Amino acid sequence: MGFKRKKDSQDLGSEFDDDEKVKKMKKTVEKEKKEILPSMIKNKEKRSEVHAKLKIQKKLEKRKKIKARDAAEKRALELGEEPLPREIPRTIENTREHDETVCKAFDEELTAWNDADEFSSIYKCERTPKILFTTSRFNSTRGPAFISELCDVFPNSHYYKRGTYDLKKIVEYAKNKDFTSLIVVHTNRREPDALLIIGLPDGPTAHFKLSKLVLRKDIKNHGNPTKHDPELILNNFTTRLGLRVGRLIGSLLPQNPDLLGRRVVTFHNQRDFIFFRHHRYIYESKETKEATGSKKKEAKMIARLQECGPRFTMKLISLQHGTFDTKSGEYEWVHKPDMDTSRRRFFL
Template sequence: MAAHMVGSTMHDQPAEPPSSDIPQANISRFKNKQKRAEMYRKMKAQLKKQKLKDKSRKKMERKALGDKAPPKKAPKTIENMRVYDETMVDPQDEEVAHDEEHDEMASYFNRETQPKVLITASDVTRFKCKLFCRQLQTCIPNSEVFARRRSALKKVIPQAIERGFTDLIVINGEKKLPDAMLICHLPDGPTAHFKLTNVKLRKEIKKCGETTDHLPELILNNFNTRLGHSVGRLIASLFPHDPDFVGRRAVTFHNQRDYIFFRHHRYIFRNAKKVGLQELGPRFTLKLRSLQKGTFDTKFGEYEWVHKRHEMETSRRKFFL
């Protein structure tokens, strides 16, 4: 009953902005909750209206000025307001270049070794993990999937080295879904451990194309810090040099806010301006948890970088890759 009455009184009052002579009522001082809520809602609506008005006015002004209009300001994002990182790699830096020339992946970049990848899954392999392994195998050229058969990873590694594999990928999963990926460069490391999320297999992707046997092009985006460089080099060493450009296949590892997005596409140049993309799948997101020196050894291995959530995540604008 009371609510009805209040509503009716509100309708009687004209909704015009208060004149400058009378001081504006302080809404938070209103003792009646319903009235207070009503006034607040009105105030919000008015503000919104004002904002839209301002926006359209500005647009008109820009249109009127034409070419003389001042340039638009760049929107603020947490990436372009990133906290300064001193480990950001300068391409001219001799010392970092020297360090990279002599690291564990150097033999791949000097074209001395060809990548050969072993893909396997956790002990108790779930169906989706198995499917994911097989689909990953079609993405990465010269790779093989092996059933784990409960063999210890520390025993698998020497055997893989003996058979000439240069990398080992392990897909771990609990609760039916793959949730972690381990990339271990052979024969002497490093080993990266990633959190694996948003896995979309080919069946779940709309208009997913068929993969071909051509060697893919590799796109690595935004691996700019020293740690990012190491991870980027580790990922790059999974794919062979000299892609078959005829196949128009591209594999992308795009780093944004420390999440690495994996996409697999086929492109086509429709005309001089337009490019068409067809996704070939699968699709997933990685987040680095740790980078370890040497091959997989969680007990005695030395870690180059470990993600410590409470200690490191001090700012939303701080990124490590």
């Protein structure tokens, strides 16, 4: 004879929890049925229409959030309170992998290293930069056109045709003629695709991949550069390797810029891609809108940038000790495919 056990409070509670779980599961299934993703629609026209609607909806929600944030900041300022700090967006740059070679400010070892490197005489204004430009043996018309524009960027630079001369002989010739740098523009399929920058007389030698080249004539509303010595801007060269590459690039230009020329040369490093830009800044007087209560227009002085060109992007392939030597040269750093396993790992 069996006896039925009475249900205690714990059993009732567990049954109640199971019912709630079932209800939640049903609700999520219903929601999933209602929410139809664009990728689930087979018709192309309908799919693009739904995608456009979702995109507009996201934009409107983003605008509402921005308006609400601005209103809260304005209200806090009126009340004399400090507004809430804005959230810093997560980017690849600010979530980069930790690197021990990142340079710290006011590092005595680093300053001593800079004072004793190959470029110290140029940075101390003991030597004036003098650059020799040449091309690869089989070059196209676009290579010399690119070099002629680079000669307008870098003062005291000279272009010599390569001919059949070996590069080591050209290095020796440049040393005897007191050149401080040798730049070789390599072309492939009638398009410049690499730069070899050799510091003279003791190196180092940097090999860069060249991409996205735009000459001056192809830049809309471009300006024509003057002969004044330009200002130099080097951005985001933070590691030991980046600092060495930045000092090599900086040694191509005089360290006493002529500010009257209003020329600016920028090398901006972002995710190990070095973006080159050449600008001149212009001061213009612009009439502002009518002031309240008066019909007169006020003139305001503004500054704007005008690009002079050329425009291109570089990526470091290798850095070698001394001058160019492919057989017995010692490399400081070489880029390998194994290094590209993480998107958040940068070397410059």
